[in-house]
Amino acid sequence: EAQVTQNPRYLITVTGKKLTVTCSQNMNHEYMSWYRQDPGLGLRQIYYSMNVEATDKGDVPEGYKVSRKEKRNFPLILESPSPNQTSLYFCASSLGAGYTEKLFFGSGTQLSVL
């Protein structure tokens, strides 16, 4: 089954404790992206990747890191999480970054930073 897999689904952590949210897709997609979703603010892009070893900042990259060492994986790293990073996170992928491309989303990760 074609899918984007995110883990974990829920995560509670404390301020400053490094964490990684994993994202993997099995559709051989070139493009991958991370979003956070907050009430009243909608989905905001954190980072995106056009291909292996090609990543770039989205609208809200501060406090986040990503890597794209393999085409299928695009982990989101919070080196020192803070309470303002409490949010619902989505990983998404698409075949490419052309104007017709639809995004496939993972099931989301609800992160709480205490």
Next chain:
Amino acid sequence: QKEVEQNSGPLSVPEGAIASLNCTYSDRGSQSFFWYRQYSGKSPELIMSIYSNGDKEDGRFTAQLNKASQYVSLLIRDSQPSDSATYLCAVNGGSGGYQKVTFGTGTKLQVIP
């Protein structure tokens, strides 16, 4: 001014009625327009895409695009309770390029049985 604006709702319509969802965008160079549906606690899923001015129909859904007015809408005919969800408007191909997809905050639709 937000890049992509939607009325947050909730928009309440009776079952069987037409639901009309609206979206405006600020980047005049935008090329691609999408409507995603998001059920509570779930991830967004694409329901419609439109790239040129006019109407595009798919079953009970019709997307309408007017680039001169920077306006895109989604009509849902014969609304069903299962259509109750948040609808996200998304735009790309503007000054940020096709790698930057910008979402509106979404309109919550409630279909009353």
